[in-house]
Amino acid sequence: MKKRYWLLTSLVLVIFIIIIGWRLVKRPLPDKAKDTTTVSSILVQSNPLVKADIKQMVNKEHFKGVVLVVKNGVVINRSAYGYADFGRVKKNNIRLAYPIASLQKFMTGSLIAQLVAAGKLSYDTKLADFYPNHPELANIKIRQLLDHTSGIQMAESNPGKLLGLEEDQLNYVLSEIKVGEDQSFQYTNANYTLLSGVISQVTGEKYETVLQNKIITPLHLKRTFSWEKRPPKMTLPIAYRYEDGKDYQDDAFHADKELFSSLLGAGNLFMSIDDMLKVQEGLTNGKILTKKEYKQLAQVENAGYAGGIWHDEGLKSIHGSLGGYDTFVYGDESNRNLVILFANQPAIDGDEQLATDIYNFTVAFSNE
Incomplete structure (x- = not known):
């Protein structure tokens, strides 16, 4: 009786194993493209030649700062180069906050896009209701401000005093602008x-409150500060330039609070x-904007500047510059492949060229 029981049990077990094995064989294979992308990204990330080649490109250009590279949605390089403060022997590191200059503009543009999506504005809304004491601005549209086709001109100079309140910062700009009839890109x-x-x-x-509530807090940005709220104990990268074959030469621009105070929404982060x-x-994953909202803001189908970003055939570039502080973002609109440079000593041939070279190298790189 016991022998028959064990024979029956063994037979059931064998049948069960056969069924499970058959189901595993018949199970659909994972999507090949997705699997290839993931494996390729991991291979590139683990290959020391990638970081070595990027370092060689960076050093050749005498770039000092931080570099982040994304390939197929995976960060494959996150490195710092040179000194943030050469005199005090303080090295650059990825946790430092750098002046991003005009990279702030696309964030301001994104806040406008959120208001448009909420039905509180349109891109064709005119400024008449917002600046009634400035009739020269009355017929300028929101879209024209976003794309620098408003006809407005203003010298970018130090105001000579600290502009503490946002109202003071705005009034300073209103007192300095000139509006012409030429509405080409300026x-x-x-x-x-x-x-x-x-x-x-x-x-x-x-503005600062809206930026905090709509971008900084939702994205859990821990190292993003307005000019007056940067932690005083955090190392401030000093702006340098490469000159006469020497690194870390003094740059004419210094982190001037008066100048930062005049760049509301345009370059004070x-x-x-x-x-x-x-x-x-966040521009396309729904945390700041949806893909549709981003396309409306950025007008990605058209080559040129829109919403704080340059666009050309599926690629985007964003540039910010304040003396030796130079920031650059270059990559595809989907952020699958991306290069971000924050410099306190720019590349000798320009950070745009360096970012493009790194992008082309990493996109083309394969372990096969």
Whole structure:
């Protein structure tokens, strides 16, 4: 009886194993493209030649700062080069917050896009209701401010005093601008300061508060600060330049609080490179904007500048510059492949060229 029981049990077990094995064989294979992308990214990430080649490109250009590279959605390089403060022997590191200059503009543009999506503005809304004491601005549209086609001109100079309140910062810009009839592309920080004023009037809150509530807090950005709230104990990268065959030569521009105070919405933020990556991803993953909202803001189908970003055939580039501080983002609109550079000593051939070279190298690189 016991022998028959064990025979029956063994037979059931064998049948069970056969059924499980058959189901495993018949199970559909994972999507080949997805599997290839993941494996390729891991191979590149683990290959020391990739970081070595990037380092060689960076050193050849005498670039000092931090570099972040994304390939197929995976960070494959996150490195710091040179000194943040050469005199005090303080090295650059990825946790430092650097002045991002005009990279702030696309964030201001994103806040405008959120208001458009909420039905509180349109890209064709005119400035008449927002700046009634400035009739020269009345017929300028939101879209024209976003794309620097407003006809507004303003010299980018130090105001000579600290502008403590956002109202003071906005009034300073309003007192300095000139409006011409030429509405071709003319880049000026004033356009984005005026957009900051629109954001404040529509929301009833300070621009900085809206930025905090709509971008910084939702994305959990831990190292993003306005110019006056940067932690005093955090190392401030000093701006340098490469000259006469020597690194770390004094740059004419210094982190001047008076100048930062005049760049409301246009270039007064400090940010870490990882925080910048989060914001780039947030432009299309729904955390800041949906893909549809981003396309409306950025007009990605058209080559040129829109919403704080340059666009060309599926690629984007964003540039910020304040003396020796130079920031650059280059990659595809989907952020699958991306290069971010934060420099306190720019590349000798320009950070745009360095970012492009790194991008082309990493996209083309294969372990096969």
